[in-house]
Structures are given as structure tokens and as C-alpha cells.
Amino acid sequence: MRATIKRTPMSSKKATFAEQKLTTTRRAFIAGFWPVLLVYAVGPIGDVIMGREMVTEPLYPVMITVSLLITVTIFVVAGLWAYRPLARLVIGTLSTDTASVEAAVSRLPYRVGAAFLLAGILIASVDVALIALPSTNLAGQLPPRLILGVSLMNYYGYGLVITVLGVSSTINFTTRLRKALSRQGIFTGNLHSTTFTSSIISVTKRPWQLFIIVSVLPLLLIGLLYMIANGLDDQTHLQVAHTVMLQMFIGVLICGTYLVYTMRNTMKLAIDEIGSGMDSIQRGEYSRRVAVLLDDETGNMARSLNTALAGLQEREDMKSALSLAAEIQSGLLPKEPPVPSGFTLETFQQSCYDVGGDYYDVIELSDGRMWYVVADVSGKGYSAALIVANLHAIL
Numbered sequence: 001m002r003a004t005i006k007r008t009p010m011s012s013k014k015a016t017f018a019e020q021k022l023t024t025t026r027r028a029f030i031a032g033f034w035p036v037l038l039v040y041a042v043g044p045i046g047d048v049i050m051g052r053e054m055v056t057e058p059l060y061p062v063m064i065t066v067s068l069l070i071t072v073t074i075f076v077v078a079g080l081w082a083y084r085p086l087a088r089l090v091i092g093t094l095s096t097d098t099a100s101v102e103a104a105v106s107r108l109p110y111r112v113g114a115a116f117l118l119a120g121i122l123i124a125s126v127d128v129a130l131i132a133l134p135s136t137n138l139a140g141q142l143p144p145r146l147i148l149g150v151s152l153m154n155y156y157g158y159g160l161v162i163t164v165l166g167v168s169s170t171i172n173f174t175t176r177l178r179k180a181l182s183r184q185g186i187f188t189g190n191l192h193s194t195t196f197t198s199s200i201i202s203v204t205k206r207p208w209q210l211f212i213i214v215s216v217l218p219l220l221l222i223g224l225l226y227m228i229a230n231g232l233d234d235q236t237h238l239q240v241a242h243t244v245m246l247q248m249f250i251g252v253l254i255c256g257t258y259l260v261y262t263m264r265n266t267m268k269l270a271i272d273e274i275g276s277g278m279d280s281i282q283r284g285e286y287s288r289r290v291a292v293l294l295d296d297e298t299g300n301m302a303r304s305l306n307t308a309l310a311g312l313q314e315r316e317d318m319k320s321a322l323s324l325a326a327e328i329q330s331g332l333l334p335k336e337p338p339v340p341s342g343f344t345l346e347t348f349q350q351s352c353y354d355v356g357g358d359y360y361d362v363i364e365l366s367d368g369r370m371w372y373v374v375a376d377v378s379g380k381g382y383s384a385a386l387i388v389a390n391l392h393a394i395l
Contacts, residue, residue: 025177029083032169036075038254039162040068046247050239071123075162078119082111082170101186105177106295109170116166120158127154146237149225153244156221161255164213168262175266175293179273182291188306189289203297206263214256222248270298277305286313325355329385332392337362338370357384363395371395 044064047055054060085104128151131142142150178187222245229241270293277290286309292302329351339345349358357377364370375391377384 035165042251050243078115112170116163124154124158218252355385359388
């Protein structure tokens, strides 16, 4: 028996999503993790600056290269796993609509954070094992307290710093992706799925979180390493402690600079988007909708702005409809009513609103007589105007 697989045709929204060329975007997503290379390079840089003997060994470049390739491969695989729901939207194995697209993009930073955290803990655990186990103590039988300090530095660097850099890079990536998808009407309304919580992505809390990560924690670790170094007599062990402190300083400098850079970019994009929406209101272009680029306070502002734009557009449409209704009602009135001999007739009608219940008419009968009609329907606006139209048709 031969099995066949029938693929469901792509919906219009799905086809539009595929037109964003997410195969190229996936490469851009992975390329955004280049800070991982910088964080890894902190180790060799610290070894070279401190003049450690292991740098002069012939196998040192080979060890560093192999370790770098393994580290990069693990984090790339973690990134691809996090990107998988978004990739499925491209290849057509998932029934896609706006809600699916918004959910996949919104959850991407969380998936990257979880994947990078697990990958970082795995890599740090391997490094700690190579340092701590007696059979593989590459640092030359380090004392326990120094092993503790080096281990904490490894977990901080691989488990926390790289995770934060990956999440920050992903938020910057999804912000630009939301902007691109907003041209197709995605991420321009009340999102179907919002996975960020105010405690994580809030504009007011985010700076404090970054301050703890790139200032408080590294200072505590450097202080701990300094106290450990004060109790060391062996010059080799002392050099290891000083090297780790230098690596910590360089890593924090790189991490802090990159986080400030990405935060500036994402906030600038979000604020510029809101500013463009305000400019649209000033120009009277109410049909435009701004993109909800972040799920924080700026995102709430964008949603509120879109609600205001929709209300203004509805009001503008209503004004046009009322203007047309007033023109139609005016057409029901006689332009030049016949005037009997010996009489003078002047007519005038002005409603309180665009349309209303004031009505007059002159109707010539077949026998030469004329009906003069003056009416005032109770009420105002639409309801009164509809009664006037019915009255006109009956007469």
C-alpha cells in the first residue's frame, strides 16, 4: 500500500507570513547570537593578559578552537530548537492564522531563555567537572575554595550572562519582525497571545533586573574571588584567581555594553512607532495602525493608540455618512415649490443635527389642488429622519 500525504493549502494570512522570507530571517536570528563568541573569548583574552603558561603550549590554540566550536554548536542548536515553532509556520506543517503567528513570535524570547539557560548550565557543569575532578584537574590541583570561585564564575558566565544576551538579542529580533509583519495587519491590534508578564518585561523593572545582573552579581563574585586570593600562597593559584577576576571584569563590560545597545534599539523602534502614529493623527490619516512591537508599557500605548485611530476613523466615516444622509434628506425637500396666484411662499429648513425630523413639502394633485405639508417629528437625529423619509414616501 502506498501512503500519500496531503498538505492543506496555505491561507491568505499564512501566505503573507511566508512572504516575509523567514528562511533568511532564521539566519539573521542565529547570527544575532554573535555576543556568545565575545563572552567565550573572555577566557583566552584573560589568559593572554595575565601571561599564563598554558597559553604558550602548542595544543592551547587547538583546545580553544575545539571548545569554541562545541560551545557555539550547542547554543546554535538551542537557538534552532527555540525557533522551531516559527519555522513550522514557514514550511506549512501548522495551520496558521494571525493568532498562531503572534503566539509564535511572542513566545520566542521565552523559548530562547529556557534553551540557553539549560545549554549554559550544561557547558558550565562540564567545565567545572574538568577543573574539580582530581583525575581531570586541568588547573593543577586547585584548592577547594578557588574551585568554588571559578565554578561560580562559569555558571554566571555561561548560565546567566549568555542567557540574558540571547534573550536581549531575541527581543531585538522579534521587534523588527513584528514591524515587518505589521504591514500585513499582524501585531496591530489586541494580541491573541501575550506570554510576557509585567514582572519580566516591564519598562520600570527591566533596568533594575539588568543592574542586578551586570553590576550587583559580578561585584559580589569579584569580591568573593578577591577574598579567596588573599588566602592563597601559591603563585600559580594566585594567578588563576587574578585571571578569573579579570575575565569577570571584561565579560561584564561586554555584556553591559551589548545590553544597553539592544535596549536602546528596541525602545527607539517602539517609541518611533508610537510617534509615527501620533503624526498620523495630526495629519488626519486615521486608517493607519501602529505595530505593537513590545509586550510592555509601550505595547499598551500602541494598543491604545490603535483604538483611538479606529475610533477616529469610525467617527470620520460616520461624519461622511451623516453628510450623505443630510444631502439625501435635503433632496426630499422641494427645490422650487409652486406658488398659488396672489400668495408668496418662502421655505427654510435647518435641523439641530446633521439630520432631523423637520419636514415640509408641496404636492400637486391631479385635479389641480395642492397639499402644503409642514411636519415636526418628535425626537432628533436618525430616528426622526427615518420617520420623515417614510412620511415623504407615503405622501
